Amino acid sequence: MISEFDLIERYFAHLAAGGPDVLRGVGDDCAVLRIPDGQVLAVSVDTLVEGVHYPRDTAPEDIGWKALACGLSDLAAAGADPAWCTLALTLPAADEYWLAGFAAGFAELARAHGVALVGGDTTRGQSTTISVQVAGHLPAGRERGRDGARPGDWLWISGWPGEAAAGLAQLQERAVTIDERLLAHLNRPVPRVALGQRLRGFATACIDVSDGLAADAAHIAAASGVGITIEVECLPVSPALANMNRDRVRDWMLAGGDDYELCFTLPADQAPDPTGLGVPLTPIGVVDAGGGVSLRDADGRSTPVGASGYRHFGD
Amino acid sequence: MISEFDLIERYFAHLAAGGPDVLRGVGDDCAVLRIPDGQVLAVSVDTLVEGVHYPRDTAPEDIGWKALACGLSDLAAAGADPAWCTLALTLPAADEYWLAGFAAGFAELARAHGVALVGGDTTRGQSTTISVQVAGHLPAGRERGRDGARPGDWLWISGWPGEAAAGLAQLQERAVTIDERLLAHLNRPVPRVALGQRLRGFATACIDVSDGLAADAAHIAAASGVGITIEVECLPVSPALANMNRDRVRDWMLAGGDDYELCFTLPADQAPDPTGLGVPLTPIGVVDAGGGVSLRDADGRSTPVGASGYRHFGD
Numbered sequence: 001m002i003s004e005f006d007l008i009e010r011y012f013a014h015l016a017a018g019g020p021d022v023l024r025g026v027g028d029d030c031a032v033l034r035i036p037d038g039q040v041l042a043v044s045v046d047t048l049v050e051g052v053h054y055p056r057d058t059a060p061e062d063i064g065w066k067a068l069a070c071g072l073s074d075l076a077a078a079g080a081d082p083a084w085c086t087l088a089l090t091l092p093a094a095d096e097y098w099l100a101g102f103a104a105g106f107a108e109l110a111r112a113h114g115v116a117l118v119g120g121d122t123t124r125g126q127s128t129t130i131s132v133q134v135a136g137h138l139p140a141g142r143e144r145g146r147d148g149a150r151p152g153d154w155l156w157i158s159g160w161p162g163e164a165a166a167g168l169a170q171l172q173e174r175a176v177t178i179d180e181r182l183l184a185h186l187n188r189p190v191p192r193v194a195l196g197q198r199l200r201g202f203a204t205a206c207i208d209v210s211d212g213l214a215a216d217a218a219h220i221a222a223a224s225g226v227g228i229t230i231e232v233e234c235l236p237v238s239p240a241l242a243n244m245n246r247d248r249v250r251d252w253m254l255a256g257g258d259d260y261e262l263c264f265t266l267p268a269d270q271a272p273d274p275t276g277l278g279v280p281l282t283p284i285g286v287v288d289a290g291g292g293v294s295l296r297d298a299d300g301r302s303t304p305v306g307a308s309g310y311r312h313f314g315d
Numbered sequence: 316m317i318s319e320f321d322l323i324e325r326y327f328a329h330l331a332a333g334g335p336d337v338l339r340g341v342g343d344d345c346a347v348l349r350i351p352d353g354q355v356l357a358v359s360v361d362t363l364v365e366g367v368h369y370p371r372d373t374a375p376e377d378i379g380w381k382a383l384a385c386g387l388s389d390l391a392a393a394g395a396d397p398a399w400c401t402l403a404l405t406l407p408a409a410d411e412y413w414l415a416g417f418a419a420g421f422a423e424l425a426r427a428h429g430v431a432l433v434g435g436d437t438t439r440g441q442s443t444t445i446s447v448q449v450a451g452h453l454p455a456g457r458e459r460g461r462d463g464a465r466p467g468d469w470l471w472i473s474g475w476p477g478e479a480a481a482g483l484a485q486l487q488e489r490a491v492t493i494d495e496r497l498l499a500h501l502n503r504p505v506p507r508v509a510l511g512q513r514l515r516g517f518a519t520a521c522i523d524v525s526d527g528l529a530a531d532a533a534h535i536a537a538a539s540g541v542g543i544t545i546e547v548e549c550l551p552v553s554p555a556l557a558n559m560n561r562d563r564v565r566d567w568m569l570a571g572g573d574d575y576e577l578c579f580t581l582p583a584d585q586a587p588d589p590t591g592l593g594v595p596l597t598p599i600g601v602v603d604a605g606g607g608v609s610l611r612d613a614d615g616r617s618t619p620v621g622a623s624g625y626r627h628f629g630d
Contacts, residue, residue, distance in 0.1 A: 023355060027538065028460035029523055030357035030393035032453065035350045040338060042345035043433065045401045045448060049440040078345035086360045088403065088446035118358070121446070125364040131403035131436070131446040133360065138347065145343035208344055223342065 011103035012087075015110055015117040022084065022116050031118035033084060039137040044074035050128040054187075055171060060098045062187035063130070064105030069189045071134030072113060073208040073260040076196030079144055080136030082113040087132055090125035113193060139200070146223035148204040149265040155220075155228055155285035156272070158192050158261045160185075160238030161213045162249065165256025169248075181240045189260035195277055199264055202272070206264040212255040214305050216263050217285070218293045224265075227290025230254075233298050236282045254295070326418035327402075330425055330432040337399065337431050346433035348399060354452040359389035365443040369502075370486060375413045377502035378445070379420030384504045386449030387428060388523040388575040391511030394459055395451030397428040402447055405440035428508060454515070463519040464539035464580040470600035471587070473507050473576045475500075475553035476528045477564065480571025484563075496555045504575035510592055514579055517587070521579040527570040529620050531578050532600070533608045539580075542605030545569075548613050551597045569610070 016026040024032040035041055048067050050056055068085065075082050087106075091098075110117065115134070149155075167182030169175075192208075199206060205220045214230065221228045232250065241249045261279075265287055266272065272281055293305045331341040339347040350356055363382050365371055383400065390397050402421075406413075425432065430449070464470075482497030484490075507523075514521060520535045529545065536543045547565065556564045576594075580602055581587070587596055608620045 023458050024460055028393065028462075029389040029521075030359045030395065030451075032393065032458045033356045033358065034455070035356060041348045041350060041356070043348065043401065043450075044345045045403050045434055045436050045446075047403045047405055047436045047438045047446070049405055049438050052439055074344040078343065078347065080345065086358065086448060088360050088362045088448075090362055090364055090444050119360055121360050121362045123362045123364050123444075124367055125442055125444055127441045129405050129438075129440055129444045131360075131362070133401060133403075133448045135358075136345075140349070143338050143347045145339055147343075206344075 011099050012117060012120070015103070015107050019114070019116060022118055025116065025118045026120065031086070033118065036137055038140055040140045040143065041135055042075055042078040042080035042138050043133060043135045044071050045131060045133040046070040046074070047129060047131045058187060060101030061105035064102035065109050065188050067130045067132050068106050068109045068115070068134070069191050069260060070210070071132045072109070072191035072193055073189070073210070075134055075136040076192045076262060077206045077208040078136070078138065079142065079196045079200040079206070080138040081197065082115045082134065082136045082193060084116045084118045085110070085132055085134045087117060087120040087130070089120065089122045090129040091122070092124070092126060092128065142201050144203060144206055146205050146207050146220045149220050149224035149226050149228070149287050150204055151226055151287055151289040152268050153204055153265040153287040154268050154283045155217060155230065155287060156264050156266060157209070157213065157236065157282055157284050158195055159259070159279045160236050161209060161259050161261055162241060162252030162256045163238050164189065164258040165252040166241055166244070168258070169252070179240050186258060189258065191260060192262045192279065195262055195272070195279065198272060198277070202270065203264040203266055206262055209259040209261045209263050210257055212257050213263060214254045214293055214295070218305065220263070220265065221291065221293055227288045227292055227294070228285055229288065229294045229296050229302060230285040232295050234282065234284045236280060326414050327432060327435070330418070330422050334429065334431060337433055340431065340433045341435065346401070348433065351452055353455055355455045355458065356450055357390055357393040357395035357453050358448060358450045359386050360446060360448040361385040361389070362444060362446045373502060375416030376420035379417035380424050380503050382445045382447050383421050383424045383430070383449070384506050384575060385525070386447045387424070387506035387508055388504070388525070390449055390451040391507045391577060392521045392523040393451070393453065394457065394511045394515040394521070395453045396512065397430045397449065397451045397508060399431045399433045400425070400447055400449045401433060402435040402445070404435065404437045405444040406437070407439070407441060407443065457516050459518060459521055461520050461522050461535045461538035464535050464541050464543070464602050465519055466541055466602055466604045467583050468519055468580040468602040469583050469598045470532060470543055470545065470578065470580055470602060472524070472528065472551065472578050472597055472599050473510055474574070474594045475551050476524060476574050476576055477556060477567030477571045478553050479504065479573040480567040481556055481559070483573070484567070494555050501573060504573065506575060507577045507594065510577055510587070510594065513587055513592070517585065518579040518581055521577055524574040524576045524578050525572055527572050528578060529569045529608055529610070533620065535578070535580065536606065536608055542603045542607055542609070543600055544603065544609045544611050544617060545600040547610050549597065549599045551595060
């Protein structure tokens with residue numbers, strides 16, 4: 001019988017080959033990496049737990065893709081060039097079908113971004129738990145976070161917020177027809193790596209939307225010590241949501257998690273070059289000297305979002 | 316009620332402060348790190364699962380210590396200077412007593428080695444799963460792994476292999492008296508960081524003993540394409556094991572996991588400076604042009620260790 005270790009080696013070996021910066025990869029106690037001259041390292045770790053971060057019947061290919069996409073989305077927010085990752089995989093059993101699918105989905109996204117798998121640890125546990133740590137390179141001095149937004153900046157969003165949440169709702173409510181576009185956004189989120197790079201030295205603050213647009217905008221407001229007003233009527237409505245209940249669409253757009261779009265601030269006189277990005281960019285609000293996040297409706301009324309965030313569903 | 320997030324922030328915030336190389340730490344999508352000029356980065360990830368890698372009733376302080384010690388031991392094997400880490404914590408509930416203890420044990424070891432906690436992810440799951448990724452610095456060109464052992468080298472071991480396994484056996488067998496020294500080695504393994512640094516550019520191969528001495532020596536033999544003969548009578552017997560059953564002691568020394576001692580090869584005419592290391596170093600075998608690991612007994616007979624390794628107990 002083939003051992004768990006051999007199985008994993010079989011399915012992940014082709015990902016272990018690294019570029020010239022991987023001095024030692026899988027097979028030693030440590031991987032050893034060279035950081036290019038003049039660059040700094042951006043790192044992030046994300047964990048997916050079965051039944052918590054994805055439905056139990058999600059295809060293993062999608063789980064593999066998503067496990068890496070979460071981390072690449074963080075690198076995009078930081079404006080880093082993806083370089084390498086490690087994978088800590090806890091599984092109840094060595095299921096060859098699952099491992100093959102997971103590795104295929106993971107590999108598809110890793111290859112698209114030239115990410116080498118340089119280390120990992122596989123352990124047995126009660127439920128599937130996947131921790132991926134990603135690392136990327138960034139020119140020194142170009143670091144950015146959530147804390148640089150200034151009064152007068154505009155707030156921007158990429159893509160169509162709410163698609164992933166709408167897809168999840170359709171699954172959970174066993175909708176008669178599941179919109180393929182929404183499902184794809186839920187299961188195969190596209191990390192906005194090229195956009196993140198393009199915003200380098202340009203965006204004053206950036207975050208990836210994982211908690212929901214209003215909550216993530218609030219993270220920028222708190223870290224930057226500013227207020228943000230979101231113009232609700234300016235939010236880009238996905239074509240897939242155009243004919244749905246308006247209140248629910250609004251909830252999904254403002255509070256839906258798992259979108260992995262970038263929410264960022266730019267000085268008011270600047271706009272990003274959209275050439276070749278493949279995703280729309282929309283200015284959706286303004287930064288002021290106040291605090292917290294407010295929502296301005298069609299009638300011009302501004303409503304502050306409470307301390308607990310804008311949360312009509314979920315927890 | 317205090318939220319899980321606030322709890323974790325409270326207990327880990329003091330660890331998040333980093334040195335001059337931590338440009339951005341906890342609080343953004345990515346941490347950003349500077350790698351000192353002329354240095355390369357060594358990284359490793361290790362997962363501990365409750366009930367698998369430590370008994371369920373282990374003190375949370377010890378779990379916190381051990382979660383970091385595993386990674387620091389890998390850095391020691393690579394000869395790296397510990398720098399920073401990330402923590403992915405999956406918990407069934409936000410238990411304040413557990414979190415406080417875990418953070419205290421983790422912090423104690425982190426502070427001793429100047430390791431900054433630069434990022435993390437906390438998630439809810441069925442059972443406690445802890446993945447720690449550590450990173451350290453190493454002068455470029457001084458990388459070493461398992462693959463440099465050459466015929467004529469000697470094999471060395473630090474400390475007293477088998478102590479952790481003997482401690483675990485006493486716990487599992489509900490021994491009338493549990494030896495404190497053995498228990499300490501099991502629950503608070505000391506990563507051999509100073510030794511690993513001292514062996515830089517000196518040891519031809521190095522590994523930390525986590526699978527058991529014979530199995531880990533076999534990893535060196537396989538990676539280096541050499542054979543290794545362990546002189547069983549030369550193994551350093553812990554004073555705590557001196558009066559125990561000789562066969563079991565031998566099993567623990569050769570197959571006991573979790574020791575986190577360093578097993579390394581040096582050219583035959585060289586010996587490491589023991590000054591200030593606080594742990595004995597013992598030459599225990601020789602490297603030849605053959606393959607695999609053999610054990611030479613008091614009577615001079617050499618017995619090859621099978622492909623499945625030297626495993627008299629456990630699995």
